[in-house]
Amino acid sequence: xxxxxxxxxxxxxxxxxxxxxxxxxxxxxxxxxxxxxxxxxxxxxxxxxxxxxxxxxxxxxxxxxxxxxxxxxxxxxxxxxxxxxxxxxxxxxxxxxxxxxxxxx
Numbered sequence: 001x002x003x004x005x006x007x008x009x010x011x012x013x014x015x016x017x018x019x020x021x022x023x024x025x026x027x028x029x030x031x032x033x034x035x036x037x038x039x040x041x042x043x044x045x046x047x048x049x050x051x052x053x054x055x056x057x058x059x060x061x062x063x064x065x066x067x068x069x070x071x072x073x074x075x076x077x078x079x080x081x082x083x084x085x086x087x088x089x090x091x092x093x094x095x096x097x098x099x100x101x102x103x104x105x
Contacts, residue, residue, distance in 0.1 A: 025062040032057055038073045038087075049075035055091075065095045 034053035040046040050073065057067025071089040 025059060027059050029056060029058050030067075031055070032067055032069060034069065034071065038075065040075055045078050046075040047078060049073045049087075053089075057093075057095075059097075063097050063099065065097065066093070067095070068092050 032053075032055040034051075034055075036051055038049050038051050040048050051071050052073075053069045053071035055067050055069030057065050059065045069091045071091070073087045075085070075087065077083045
C-alpha cells in the first residue's frame with residue numbers, strides 16, 4: 001500500500017514539474033544563416049554578386065532576441081574578370097518577435 005501511494009505521489013509531482021517548466025521561454029543559443037544577391041552600383045563597374053552569411057543569436061526575453069552575423073561576397077569587375085575583391089560585413093540585430101501565446105507551429 002505504501003509503495004502504491006509513494007508511486008502515485010511521485011507521478012503527480014512529475015506532472016506538476018512539467019506544467020511549471022512549460023511557462024519558461026526558450027533561451028537557448030541558435031544559429032542563423034542567410035543567402036542572397038548583392039546588387040552592385042552600375043557606376044562602380046562591378047557585377048552583382050551572391051552573398052552568404054552565418055551568425056548566432058539568443059532570446060533575451062520571450063519577445064526579444066539579439067544576434068550577430070558575418071557575411072561575405074565576392075564581386076568581379078566588368079572590365080577585367082581577373083580582378084576582384086572580397087567584401088565582408090558584420091551585423092548586430094535586436095529583434096522583436098510577435099509570438100502569440102499557445103502557438104503550435
